[in-house]
Each structure stands twice: as structure tokens, then as C-alpha cells.
Amino acid sequence: MTRLVDWASGKLIKVINVSNFLDTETSPKIERCEYLTSYNWFDHPKHPTILVPGSPPLWSPSLSTKRLDEDSGEYFRDPNAARYSRYPIEPIFRALLAIHPDANLSSFDIIGCGSTLGNLLRFCGGIDKDFRFDIDRIGDTVFFIRKESSPTALIPSVCGYGHSFPEAHTMWEPDVKGSASHQRIIQYDFGGLKFLVRSESDGYLKQAVDRNAQLNDAAMANTSEDLPELKETLASEADNYSLLEDLRVSGGPSSTGGPLHIEMRGRRIPQKAIFDLKTRAKETRRPIDMDEVYRRLWVNQTPYFIFAEHFRGSFEPRNIQPMFVSNEISKWEIDREALLKHYQAVIMEILAATRGSATGKLQAIRRGSGSLKIQERIAGDDVLPYDLRSNW
Template identity: 25%
Template sequence: MKLNDIDLVTDRRNLRLLLGFVSGKKGPFRIDVEVVNSTVLFSCWTQRAVNYVKGFHGYGHEFEKVSTRHPKAVRDSLTHNRVIRYMFGDVKIIMRYEVDGCTGSDRDIHMAPPTSEVQKTPTGYTVIKCGKLVAPSRIIEIKTGAVGKNLDISKNTEQLWFSQTPFLCAGHYDEAGNFTNITKKNFLKLGKLQRWEDNHQEQLNKLATLLRVIVELAKAAAWKKFALVQSEGALKIFGLANQNDKGLPVDLHSMWE
């Protein structure tokens, strides 16, 4: 695959923020934008590198830990991310998203990992190529909530739709924090993803148009690094003052050659 053929590389979160914008949501956000050759890259931006949690925010992460197991090849990993490629309107997209787990068996857990290949990048990262690719049909999103809380809601279906994640695993806990009911539904086979798409055609068409406008504006501009900022109901584009700051590591530019 040649990355020059891709219009946009992004995270799922950024697409959901922009969908919220075209749907009339007012919350402020910022997305950093970079242009490499003919491809536009969206980067997640947060005001704080560390967030301190105050009060009770549920059992989501702990539930994930006890309800999933790491195969040997990725036993010490902190997070798992995948990419998916598709056409969104007339925009060719590669999208990154985080995965909570997958369906499997004890055989997957105890299978000896294949011989790993270790590479060192010019920017100092260590890349270890190992493990086994999991089929997209096995990917799971995990959600938790108090007993009686409906987790089969549009916001969760939207998240699954962008990555075409088939399964939603929902865990409900009582007042003592004990999980009393756990369900696993295949939203793809049940037609829930298609129904969500059918019910949100207007918003999705607006998003497709917005993405095309952003891509064309970014590629035509003299600047190569920008910030998309939603403020007071308007989406504004600002060129970054320091065009040499951060961005894609130089060694990865070879993927466009």
C-alpha cells in the first residue's frame, strides 16, 4: 500500500469530534493537522498530558483487566491499537482505534509466540514484530454501567460503527460493585451498525463534505501544520506559528516515497 494514495490518516476520536460538530454539539475541541506529500494527518490534542480523576468514575478499566487475558506475545503491553482503511464519501481514510479485547479461546492465550523481529528506529523507538493478527470479526468493545443503565445506546453504537467493531460486551454492577450481569452482542450481525448508519445519513453526509473541504484546504495551503479549533459554535483553522515543531518523525516520511 502506498500512503500517497491515502487522503487522510486519523484517530477515531477525531472523526467522532467532527461528527459531533456537524450534528450541532457545542463542546470545544482542537485537532492538530499536518500535511505530508498529498496526505493529511489528524493528531489528537489534549490540554493536559495527565488527568487526575476525582470521585467515582466506574469500573471500566478494572473490569477489562479481569475479563480479558493477554496472549504471551503481548503480555506486558498497556494498550492495543488497530487500523482500518475505508472510503468515507470520496475521502480515502486510514483510521486508528483502540481495541479492548477479542473473542478467543485458551489456545490463543497459551499459543507460543512466533519468533520476534526487533528493529530500532532512527528516532529511538524499538519496534518488535511478533504475535498473530486477529480477524476483525473477533474484535470487542467493552462497556460498564450500574444495574439498569442502558449501554445499548447511540453513542456506543457510533463508536463501534466508525471502526466496524462487531461485538459490544456490557457489564452491569450493583451498589457493592459486584458485576451481576454480563452480555455480549454482535452488533454487526444484529444489524445495529447498519441501522445506526441509516438513521444518521444526514450527519454522515455532512461529515464527508467537511472532511473533503479540510483535506483540500490543507493540501492547498502554504503552511503544512495547522490546528482545527471548535470555539463558540464555529470550526476555525489556524496555521501553527512553529512549522518545525513535532509532527511526524522524519524517518516515517519514507513511507510516502
Template identity: 25%
Template sequence: MSGSSSFRSRGRGRGGAGRFTNSAPSTPLPPDRDLMEGLRPSPILTLQIPTTPSGAKDVVISNLESIGSYNWTTDTAPTIIVPGALSHSPIAGSPPEWQNKAPPYQVPADIGLFFVDQNGFRMPSAVLLPLITAVDMVHEARGSPAAFDWATGFDFVTDRNGLRKLMRWIDGAGADPPPRDFRIDMQLAGSTVLLNRWERRTRENFSGYSFGFNFEKASTDPALGCEQSTGHHRVIKYDMNGLKMVVRFEVDACIPSAAPPSAASKSVGSIDDLADIFASTKLGARAAPAPPKTSHGLTVVQGGAAIPHASVVELTTRAEHRVADFDWKDAYPQLFFSQTPHHFLAVHNRGRFSAVHKRKLGASELRAVERTIQPSLKKFRAALDVIKALVVKHGQRGRLTLVCRDGKLAVFERESSANCLPDEVIARFEN
């Protein structure tokens, strides 16, 4: 959901009662983390924005495949719902379903807390672990005899958020003001570079002047069994001009199939409730769902069937007086890096929504936007080569971090040699 021009406010709350972490107008939060926390004081290198030859090929994404998805739940212990082999399970790790509600309609202003980075909030010491776990479970549910192969073929495993930050660094060269400061922690696992999202704060209070999250709440219904979900994440893999990428991103909504309505008659309040529903559901000759299991501090509930990538929707809201100024140069990479096929731009006047402009990724209007940003995409693609070569040079024991301050991107070493994933998970990237 992109309901505000603030970079920090691009986090999300989601799903029924769990869309927001608190309904109070303002909740005290911990102080912001220091951008240089845990880093050695002097950079080892300052990266320059690459130059690309005039004949460089356009950046193209090919061989797209969805390989995993999951929903966070409201449970105190970190718990995700991962689609399993049971296509008719009552619990589906799915995004909210777009209801195509006819405007106009009024929604209240957003209040309370929302997540900036839910993965970082719930799994701060292993932000990529839910991604790995979800991919493994979906791979197993598809009947594959061997475990998912993380050891060959991938150059980067990352959140879409990190790719967008690097694009903003490239586009912000010489800008006033410069792009917002950011940090990305990196580690080499086998021959794969792991890019770990890092935020000063993982939750934020709404200002009370935005309407995007309540628009989503009014315009979607939670998928069956996901009433207490607090966010749906999707994992895809693709080729980007020779780089093999695994990318995680959060999904605002999906276009539902012609299946029966998704609203469940029974509320799911805890991991035990989820297990009870699994146990009581009659599935004929189908095997019972696997019981919840916990590994490395993450509990996994299996169920449901993954939605097709073609149904994924990015929701964005804008006030009527700002629609003409919508920044497609900044917004398009969000669609591009996740290959999100649908973009819905909802227009409002103080929360009264009057129209929803729907666009498809392959439409001529958005193809024109892509052509205008190809020079930046080419520099971005070249920057990924530089970053990978640097991380590989420092080897398995290297602990490097990218820090962008005042538009300058520098590389620092971390003081700690701790792995960003459990040791046995890191080992799966090694041949």
C-alpha cells in the same frame, strides 16, 4: 472502554500489571496544556456545519482491511510489540482476550492513573509514528517485496478519536451545553492530510466512582507475552464514499480462538526480557525473530500474529439505573468509524456486574441506529471534503489546526513549521 459519560475518561489502561500507570488513589499530574498553545492568536476561518441535499447518498464504509496493530509496553523508553511473520512466536501484539465469565461478579472501583492518549504520552512529538511503523512492519512480515506505499491513495491518516470529535461538533450544533472543546493539528504530506490528536492532558486520575477498567481487568486475560502491555492499537484502511481513510483506534478486547489458553508462565518485564524469550524459544526450522530495533526514538519488538478483525470487541459499562439512557447516537460512531464488529454492554450495581448485553455491528438494532445518524454522517463526510480542500490549499508548508470552542470550529495557523513526523517519514507520502 466507555465506562463513564465523561469525554476525558474515555482513555484506557490495559494489560496485566501495566493496565494502570499507578495504583495510588491520586497522583499529581502536570497542569493542563493551553488549548491555544503554539497557535497564532486569530483564526483564518470559522467552519460552518455543511448542509447536504435531501438526495445525498448514505455514508457507507467499504473495502475494509486491517493493515497493522501494535501493543505498547511498560518500558520507560517508548516500545511497541508488532505482530510479525512468526505465527507461533511467544510474543503477540494482541488485545486482552475475553473470558466470557459468567455473572454475577464483583469488581473494585477504579483508582490510580489511566491513559487518555497513550500515543501522545509516549510519542508527543510524533503521535502518528507508531501507526506508520506498525503498518510498515506488518506489510514487510507478509512477504511484500516493496515497502508499504504511503504516497498514493490515502486522503486522511487519523485516529478514530478525531473523527468522533468532528461528529460531536456536528451533532452539538445549538446544544446546551455545547460539545467539549477540542483541538486537532493538521499537516499535508504529499496529497494526504495527517490529523494529529491533541489533548490537554494525556493521563488522568480515576474518580474512584467508576468500575469499567476493573471490569475489563476481571473479564479478560492478557494475550500470551502481553502481560506488561499497556494498550493494543489497531490500524485499518477503508473507503468512505470515495475518501480513502487510514484509521487507528484502541481495542478493549478480542474473542479468542480455540487455541490454548493465553496466559504466559513467564512474566515479561522489559525489552531485554522480551528479547531473551525470543532467543530461548524453540521454533524448529523457523527463522529466529528479528531483534528489537530503534528508530526515531521508538523501539520495536516483532512477534506474534495479528488477530482477525472479526474478533475485535468494544467493552462498555453502565450502572443499572442508567442502562435505559445509553446514548447510542454518541456511541455508534465509535463502532462505525472502526467497524468494530462486537459491542458488549456490561451492567452493574456499585461494581457488582449482573449481565453483559452483546450486540453485533450488523444486527438490526444497530442498523436502525445507523439510519437515525445518517443525516449527521452525511454532514460529517461533507466536512471532511472541506477540511481536505483547506489543507491542500495551504500546501506542504501550511501548519493548520482545528480548534473547537463553545461549539464553534475555527482554523488557526501554528507558529512552528515543525513536521508532525520525521522528515524521512513525511517524504514517503510524496510521489
């Protein structure tokens, strides 16, 4: 468990306990989800570089059994902070304005990521976990900024095949070759608030992109009344498991010094084609925690999940299961109504505390199974450079 004793904070502003919330009649759900932009971190030897819109790795398992070496090496907990510690969330807005120069940034209530929002969901679900994140306000927009013990904090005791498996079954396509990760930015409404969410994508499925293109072509040739039916047809056909080619990921270190460089390369991949993946040893008798999986996919609105079982590092094609899980995520959302009411209430508490703060610079801290504490932040660095802040 991460030790938080070194996490410096100021005056205690609020203590949040889920048990104090009264039940409400609302049933909060994610609505109007839209993919906005994306970027790849590119391994440039001299300066931090992103490719906009970039594209995620293309996926295909081998047609034959493949034995892999166990994970080794060093992996950053937060690749965005590790590659650009100066302003870890700046790439979000450089990528967004590159694609949507007229975007109204002040229209967002919450700007967060899969890590910060996922940790709040775990807190609401009573799951023990130490975490902290910075909270900043620009105008009425509140930012949740992931915060590790240091920008270059590493994942401890790396083991298993969670890295070697995707490295062996995906590749960066020629226009984005040399990339190290793909970051996606989506927007959606939840609980009366407008969210902008960044998350890292494991990859995409080519056939799902082709189907999306077919949908768009068909929409151009039909009236607007036909579009809902076309979307339903696309979704019903999407759980096709033969979405494969033989490809591979590459990656390496990158400089963190100097200003952020932007290159317009790659292509926009629709959200309907994005997947998350997980590996597990067949010897492990414990069933996969699908509640944790759906929680992560719900936050990121990722429609595909690929589960790969192995026996001592040997992956057979029949044990690699791509699944279209949008319907399951929708069911999870309905079944977790009480959890999501608490999640909505916690976010509203944080929002009120931050908007009521004189400095707009706070920090959320939770230790183990304890309360969520909102404290003033001693460090007062700006969350974004001035030219971006002026968009508010």
C-alpha cells in the same frame, strides 16, 4: 469541560458551520474496510517499545458473580502521546511497514483516529464538546493528530468500573504479556476518500477468531463463487454469547524517552473478533446512549459490543451481554444519512483548507456548541521523522 484558553493558534483560515451545508444526493457509507496491522504498547523500563502485530486482550467473564473495587489510579487521555510524545503517530507506520513493506502510504487521503474522527462526528451532530486536533499535510495526505492540553494529560476524576472491569475479565496472552494497550489500524473508503484509522481495542473473542479461521479454511477448499455465502454464514452465526475463559489484564508505566523500539511479537487478530465494552450501574435509570456507542463503533468498524451492568460493583454473568452489532451499525449508518453527509462535507472542507495551505500545518478547534475553526498552527514540528516522510 476541557478549557481551551491556552491553546495557541495563528491566523484564522476557515470557520465551518454545519447549517451552511446544502443537502446532496450522495449517501456516503464506509466501504471496503480492511484490517491492515496493529501493535501493542509494551511496558519496557528503558525505552518506548511496541510489539508488532501484538494482539488484543483475550476476553472472558467469570462464571460466578464478581465484586470489583471501583476504579482508582491515573489513566492517560492519549496513551500514544503519553508513551511517545516525540511522534505520536509514528508507531502506525512502523507497524504498517513491518507487515506491509510495500504499502503505498501516499494513497491515503485522511489519516486519523477514533478520537479526532469521533469529535468531528459529534460536531456534525450538534453535541457540545470542546476539542482540538492538529492537521498536517505530507504530499496530498492529510493527518488529523489528537492534541490534549499536554501529552501526559490524565483523565480527571476517574470513577466507576470502566477500568477495573476489563482488568478482571481479560488477559494479555503469554506472547504479549506486559502489554499496556492494543492499537489497531484499519483502512476504508468513505465519501470518495481513502481513510487510515487508528483506534484502541478493548479485546477480542476467541470463538470469533476460530470461526474466521474456519471460513478461511473453507474458502481454500471452495471456488470463489462460494465465498460470499460463507461470509454470510459466518456473520449469521457470530452472535454467540459463550465466548469465554477466565483471564485478566495487567499493565504499568513505561518510559517515553529515546527512539521507538519494535519487537515482532503477537499475532494478527481479524477485525471480525474485536469488541468494545461499556459498564453501567443498574441503579442508573438513564438508558445507555446507543447512538454514542454506534457512532464510536462505526468509526472504528468494531463488530462486537459488550455491555456489563453491575450493582454497587457486583457483576453477575447474566448481566454481561456480548452482542454482535454489525447489522445495527449498518442500520445506524442508513438512519444517520444526513449526519454522515455533513461529516463528509466537513472533512472535505478541512482537506481543501489543508491542501491549499502554504505550510500544511493547521489546527482544528471547537469550543462547546460553537463553530469549527481552522487556524494556522504556530508550532511547526514535523508530524513524522524524515525517513517515514520520504515514503510520500
